[in-house]
Amino acid sequence: MKSVIVAQVRFYSDKAARFVPKTGVYPKGFAVGGIHCGVKKNGKLDLALLQNQHGNAVASAVFTTNKFKAAPVQVSQRIIKETGGHGINSLVINSGNANAVTGAKGIKDAESMVTATDAAFGNGENSTLVMSTGVIGQKLPISPILKGIDTLAGSLGSSHQHWLDCANAICTTDTFPKLVTKQFELNGITYTLAGLAKGAGMISPNMATLLGFFVTDAPVTAPALRSILQYSVDRSFNSISVDGDMSTNDTIVAIANGAAGGEVIDQTSSSAVSYSKLRSEVTDFAQQLAQLVVRDGEGATKFITITVKDSLSFSDAKTIASTIANSSLFKTAMYGKDANWGRILCAIGYSDVSSSSSVLPDRTSVTFVPSDGIEPLKVLVDGEPEEVDEARASELLELEDINIDIDLGTGGGQSASFWTCDLSHEYVTINGDYRS
Amino acid sequence: MKSVIVAQVRFYSDKAARFVPKTGVYPKGFAVGGIHCGVKKNGKLDLALLQNQHGNAVASAVFTTNKFKAAPVQVSQRIIKETGGHGINSLVINSGNANAVTGAKGIKDAESMVTATDAAFGNGENSTLVMSTGVIGQKLPISPILKGIDTLAGSLGSSHQHWLDCANAICTTDTFPKLVTKQFELNGITYTLAGLAKGAGMISPNMATLLGFFVTDAPVTAPALRSILQYSVDRSFNSISVDGDMSTNDTIVAIANGAAGGEVIDQTSSSAVSYSKLRSEVTDFAQQLAQLVVRDGEGATKFITITVKDSLSFSDAKTIASTIANSSLFKTAMYGKDANWGRILCAIGYSDVSSSSSVLPDRTSVTFVPSDGIEPLKVLVDGEPEEVDEARASELLELEDINIDIDLGTGGGQSASFWTCDLSHEYVTINGDYRS
Known part of the structure; x- marks a missing residue:
């Protein structure tokens, strides 16, 4: 306790x-x-x-x-x-x-x-x-x-x-x-x-x-x-x-x-x-x-908003956003203040979406949108990795509020937002260590 | 690093x-x-x-x-x-x-x-x-x-x-x-x-x-x-x-x-x-x-075998075992050496099984089967919680290898096993802290 x-x-x-x-x-x-x-x-x-x-x-x-x-x-x-x-x-x-x-x-x-x-x-x-x-x-x-x-x-x-x-x-x-x-x-x-x-x-x-x-x-x-x-x-x-x-x-x-x-x-x-x-x-x-x-998530140090845009359906957009939000690897990366777009991409790729055209690898873009109002940080554009300014990425991920935009580029125009927190040492402590 | x-x-x-x-x-x-x-x-x-x-x-x-x-x-x-x-x-x-x-x-x-x-x-x-x-x-x-x-x-x-x-x-x-x-x-x-x-x-x-x-x-x-x-x-x-x-x-x-x-x-x-x-x-x-x-899972301190028995199908049994195995709450409980059957039950209950008769709350039983060969520890029998001997539970969860049997009691007779590890501080460190 x-x-x-x-x-x-x-x-x-x-x-x-x-x-x-x-x-x-x-x-x-x-x-x-x-x-x-x-x-x-x-x-x-x-x-x-x-x-x-x-x-x-x-x-x-x-x-x-x-x-x-x-x-x-x-x-x-x-x-x-x-x-x-x-x-x-x-x-x-x-x-x-x-x-x-x-x-x-x-x-x-x-x-x-x-x-x-x-x-x-x-x-x-x-x-x-x-x-x-x-x-x-x-x-x-x-x-x-x-x-x-x-x-x-x-x-x-x-x-x-x-x-x-x-x-x-x-x-x-x-x-x-x-x-x-x-x-x-x-x-x-x-x-x-x-x-x-x-x-x-x-x-x-x-x-x-x-x-x-x-x-x-x-x-x-x-x-x-x-x-x-x-x-x-x-x-x-x-x-x-x-x-x-x-x-x-x-x-x-x-x-x-x-x-x-x-x-x-x-x-x-x-x-x-x-x-x-x-x-x-x-x-x-x-x-x-x-x-x-x-x-107020257990052990949360970050408040993360994931927005999936230009999806074929609201349901696909929500499935993808939810899959990212539930990835332990993504959540630990956010805790570690790492702009790890690989883990985001990975989660998008294994999302249980409705059809093979719901995710198009060479149309997918990922952007970190700073909550401090400064210029967005593009990490993936149409499936191609960007040269990421690591100093700017670190600065951005120091903030408590993190916004990640995924543009699926399907032409479907539907979108969904999902909110999650990071996965911290404190979470493991709260849920694993209370007996000690 | x-x-x-x-x-x-x-x-x-x-x-x-x-x-x-x-x-x-x-x-x-x-x-x-x-x-x-x-x-x-x-x-x-x-x-x-x-x-x-x-x-x-x-x-x-x-x-x-x-x-x-x-x-x-x-x-x-x-x-x-x-x-x-x-x-x-x-x-x-x-x-x-x-x-x-x-x-x-x-x-x-x-x-x-x-x-x-x-x-x-x-x-x-x-x-x-x-x-x-x-x-x-x-x-x-x-x-x-x-x-x-x-x-x-x-x-x-x-x-x-x-x-x-x-x-x-x-x-x-x-x-x-x-x-x-x-x-x-x-x-x-x-x-x-x-x-x-x-x-x-x-x-x-x-x-x-x-x-x-x-x-x-x-x-x-x-x-x-x-x-x-x-x-x-x-x-x-x-x-x-x-x-x-x-x-x-x-x-x-x-x-x-x-x-x-x-x-x-x-x-x-x-x-x-x-x-x-x-x-x-x-x-x-x-x-x-x-x-x-x-x-060799990252940060793993436990090796956990989940066996789901008497399921209507192999597929249902595997879905349930996999849902438990992927629950962060279950995995942190194992790390914390806590016989937390509530989290197991919870995961069974939200598994995406094929039909409403795949999981029957009042037929479900959960048993911890010690790898030291001593008597199994029943924690739930036909949906009713057992009086758990906490000292015995602690002893059992001190072991590296943990076996959990879920008996669905559907009469279907199918089973599946799934292997997973716990979720530890070390996992969060490895996946979140490498920049520090």
């Missing part, structure tokens, strides 16, 4: 200062909070609640595709299926225990968290979605959680501190809470988005998890929200990677209560402009939130 | 002593050798030749599926295609430069290595396959290589030292040469197999490569050899992983010259028993050779 705590001490003040907002604007009609109920042994916040206080909200969710689905994932999936996302007015989340690989008792415990939250808010049954994160394979200490739900339900609020408590209460190995808020205008009305996430990292004998949710006071139908969530998650939470592992608990939820008023946004043609604008705002928002997860 | 040299000094004596044979039995009719011709700046061996001196041999080869194929891969592929594998009587291999991403000059250089070798041995054209490994993106210093071919061709031999020189001459970041020999009996005749490989590892700004070849004096047709090679490589070189990256140069060649005599083995029913026996001997042999590559 020692090394993990060292990491928290080292990074928290720095990253928290840069990435945790001092204030926020919050959507109307939602109250949140977080307390310590007794799951975590270190006394940190471990239970979070969100309540919609404005009529009946609609919700949508995406879940891990891992075949070993944790109990809360199975229960939330059932509720989304049975309700179609209608009337979901609360969320309950515990950290410190993932309630995964816990058999029939695990399902019963997750169900009881839903029932207790429904009751605490006086809602009908199946009004709550449940998430858990933390140790796997251990039974949930359900009694302090149920007591905690009762206590916390009485002290929710909508202040910045309430939201920060909520964000802290879902953290496990995270070194800072991830909270993003945003306002935008649509048809003359100001709408607000607020969201939380927790990072993907692992701590023995646990697997940690990507959990997140965002809520808005915009009015939107359940099917439109579902479609917007899927689109935005494909381009945000499904376009990030710390180590390529996908947990049993990953869940992202979106809730909309319409409290800010205005015309309901759906997918009909009359609503097309509003739908498209909302989708774009949500995608941008989800990307900000997802990027914070990468910033 | 410092850390790499440290690694060589540290591991060489130990691993070489255990894994490099002191003597060998070699197939009839083959002569080999290795010299320093001038590609490597450190004076180490960098050019290898193999010559068949018994009539016309047949050959088969498998190549990287990376879209960025190095020049020697393109040239060897052309020769195999044009000859159907008939009359391949020599191999030429250089280390120190991969001749990859080198454009038209690269192809010309690879062709000239083939032509020079054909000429040196007085063979007709297209009698030689070529391989290269080392730095990518740099032009091959072709002149010393061509001179070296002439010199080396006059000093080949079939002693153990000649084979060791040949094995050393194809190494790059390897800490010991990989050489395996074996004899077996078929229809009353003793046949011999000998083979070399070099490891998969990376060193800036290079990508290293998996190269290997094996030769036998058994008589076999070109199509039968092709089929045996594919089968054996699927279960050996394609069932190992150091870091999951696949290079631009990977090549495995098999050559058979029939010098030991006997009936020619083909795929007809009359030859079925011999074919099956030969395939089994070659597969076992290829596994031994491939496992040496894992033993």
